[in-house]
Amino acid sequence: MIADGAPGPRPKRWRYAVWLAAVVLFLLNFLRLGIDLFSIALTAIVVALGFAIDHVETYSRRPLKNFLRVVLASFALALVLIVMPVMMGAGLWIGLILWTALSGAALVWCVYYERTELL
Known part of the structure; x- marks a missing residue:
């Protein structure tokens, strides 16, 4: 929530470098392996995750920001x-158990952190 007259959040220059590096890596991957439906879907998921991370880091504030970080990290872990x-x-169960444990631990840490740290 930005007050009236206050300047909006400025994008950091390193974010542009990260996006440029991602584009170059995706193009190199497409040139090396070719284009198929799986690589296009995976690229779309990674780009959407990148935009979501950028949006959370730029526009959200604590305590919501930390909970959104846990959600995005849980999605990436999944x-x-x-x-x-x-x-x-491969099998599903080991990954599912690890994902549940790590996501649950991150959520518990986030709840504890938000209860104990001052804003």
Whole structure:
């Protein structure tokens, strides 16, 4: 919530460098492996996650910011621990147990942190 007359949040220059590096890496990946539906979907998910992280870091404030960070980290962990092994043909249960434990621990830490730290 920005007060009237106050300048909006300024984008940091390093964010532009991160987006440029991501574009270059995606283009190199497409040139090396070719374009298929899976790579396009994965690229779209990673780009959407990047925009969500940028939006949370730029426009949200504590305590909501920390809870949104936990949600985004949990989503990224789900991609790595559940979706990726299932796509490779591995079992689901170990990744699901790890994802549940890590996401639950992050949520408990976030609740504890927000209750004890001053704004």
